[in-house]
Amino acid sequence: MGQIPLFEQFSGLKDALPYTSLTNLPTPVEKLESLGAAVGTDALYVKRDDLTGTLYGGNKPRKLEFILGHALHVGATRVLTFGAAGSNHSVATAVYTQELGLHSISMLVPQANASYVRTNLLMSHHCGAELHACGTSLRPPLNKPLVYEATLRQLVRRKVTDGRIPYRIPPGGSSHHGIAGYVNAGLELAEQVAAGILPEPDVIYVACGTLGTAAGMILGLQTAGLRSRVIAVKVTTGPYVNTANMRKCIQSTNCFLHDLDHSFPLFQFVENESEIREGYSGSRYALYTKAGVSAIRMMEDHEELLLEGTYTGKALAALIDDTQAGRLKGKTVLFWNTFNSCDFSKEIADVDYHGLPRPFHRYFEEPVQSLDRL
Ligand SMILES: *Cc1c(COP(=O)(O)O)cnc(C)c1O
Numbered sequence: 001m002g003q004i005p006l007f008e009q010f011s012g013l014k015d016a017l018p019y020t021s022l023t024n025l026p027t028p029v030e031k032l033e034s035l036g037a038a039v040g041t042d043a044l045y046v047k048r049d050d051l052t053g054t055l056y057g058g059n060k061p062r063k064l065e066f067i068l069g070h071a072l073h074v075g076a077t078r079v080l081t082f083g084a085a086g087s088n089h090s091v092a093t094a095v096y097t098q099e100l101g102l103h104s105i106s107m108l109v110p111q112a113n114a115s116y117v118r119t120n121l122l123m124s125h126h127c128g129a130e131l132h133a134c135g136t137s138l139r140p141p142l143n144k145p146l147v148y149e150a151t152l153r154q155l156v157r158r159k160v161t162d163g164r165i166p167y168r169i170p171p172g173g174s175s176h177h178g179i180a181g182y183v184n185a186g187l188e189l190a191e192q193v194a195a196g197i198l199p200e201p202d203v204i205y206v207a208c209g210t211l212g213t214a215a216g217m218i219l220g221l222q223t224a225g226l227r228s229r230v231i232a233v234k235v236t237t238g239p240y241v242n243t244a245n246m247r248k249c250i251q252s253t254n255c256f257l258h259d260l261d262h263s264f265p266l267f268q269f270v271e272n273e274s275e276i277r278e279g280y281s282g283s284r285y286a287l288y289t290k291a292g293v294s295a296i297r298m299m300e301d302h303e304e305l306l307l308e309g310t311y312t313g314k315a316l317a318a319l320i321d322d323t324q325a326g327r328l329k330g331k332t333v334l335f336w337n338t339f340n341s342c343d344f345s346k347e348i349a350d351v352d353y354h355g356l357p358r359p360f361h362r363y364f365e366e367p368v369q370s371l372d373r374l
Pocket residue numbers: 058059088089172174207208209210211212213214311312338339340
């Protein structure tokens with residue numbers, strides 16, 4: 001089991017909050033000397049959450065430790081979750097449910113094609129996940145009724161065959177249990193600051209899709225007494241990611257943890273402790289942007305670290321713009337890498353996409369978007 005400061009500091013949570021170990025924590029923090037010099041800041045660091053898990057890394061395993069811990073605790077044998085066709089959350093769920101002997105069902109909506117969509121679909125299939133294509137639109141709100149209908153059908157079907165409905169995991173794993181994983185991550189960073197591994201960051205940049213990662217992190221940092229300002233770089237185009245929902249997400253998670261262990265403090269939040277950064281999502285979720293792709297290339301050229309175009313490239317693009325605009329002079333800046341860096345090309349080398357449900361074949365037969373590189 002990794003190091004879990006949430007349990008060390010709030011022992012009541014250890015009994016009240018189910019958990020199953022899937023990660024190697026803490027993840028390292030490294031100084032990005034070369035990229036820092038190139039963009040003109042001498043205190044640039046990265047939090048290597050790409051290394052959370054040995055089977056699959058990125059931000060999702062931190063959430064899944066608490067989510068799947070809870071699923072096991074309530075005796076679930078199947079979980080059902082949601083995402084876009086290439087969802088990192090869906091593939092992470094497939095990988096770790098297989099590890100734990102659970103069955104996973106994913107309800108997936110259409111998205112812009114990219115090479116990672118192919119690898120994630122093949123890996124999920126390889127791990128035995130049951131994949132359902134639902135929705136027909138690239139604009140998420142239009143899919144809602146279709147997703148509800150398809151989901152209801154699956155839930156009823158399991159109720160009839162298994163006698164119970166599967167454990168539901170919201171998109172991105174951003175349930176209270178999942179978000180607890182990032183509260184823990186905030187506490188973990190504070191311990192690394194205390195240990196002198198990095199100075200207290202003035203600013204932290206992180207990609208933001210369903211709010212859970214940034215919200216948990218903000219709550220964890222606040223709990224630890226760190227004053228770092230979190231810039232949550234919005235990668236979606238719908239209305240869901242906004243400051244009001246961010247505040248709600250932080251507060252409800254705060255109440256959730258406080259209710260489980262009264263020694264976990266209850267906070268009043270003020271607005272400027274975090275920021276939702278707009279302007280980097282591009283015209284649609286999962287469509288790569290020039291700024292994002294150029295940020296990915298810079299990270300690769302200078303640090304040999306691999307990012308991707310849907311989330312982390314966009315977050316780094318915001319950081320680079322702010323640095324070059326002189327907004328980060330003299331500041332300690334942390335880039336929180338949320339992308340998986342485990343290579344599973346071997347696992348999927350022999351997986352034939354024809355084994356996937358028919359509606360997914362088009363991701364293998366149609367070209368990937370033009371800014372994507374294989
Ligand atoms: C899911 C994901 C995010 C977004 O996390 P949320 O908690 O949904 O905001 C960021 N980066 C990567 C690589 C992801 O897969």
